[in-house]
Amino acid sequence: MQELTNVNLLEFLDRAQRNALKEKRYHDALLTRILGYVLFHEQKDHVFETAALVGLRQVLDSVLNGALEQQAQLGRPACSFCFKTEPDVRLAAGAAAFICNSCVATFAEVFREPVSN
DSSP states (O other): OOOOOHHHHHHHHHHHHHHHHHTTOHHHHHHHHHHHHHHHHHTTOHHHHHHHHHHHHHHHHHHHHHHHHHHHHHTOOBOTTTOOBTTTSOEEEOSSOEEEHHHHHHHHHHHHSOOOO
């Protein structure tokens, strides 16, 4: 039996991710990248750990872009952070994005905390 190297594993995860995204199985694509990150993290292989995080970011970008496109096709503005729409939330428009009252409250709470050095 052939030994599974980190290179082989990363190539396998890349293929699995691409197939899952192509078939719009976003949950599977996310789990694939999270699995890769956990495996490489446990092995303390920082190069492959970083590669897995880059792949995870690509999946997240794909999922977010798909959600934004779906909202645009519906013709309803949505919060650029949580994707909620009116009447569930109130929206404020920016130059190229929207933010809802719920996300504003969350951000206000986060930024209210003192910054520790």
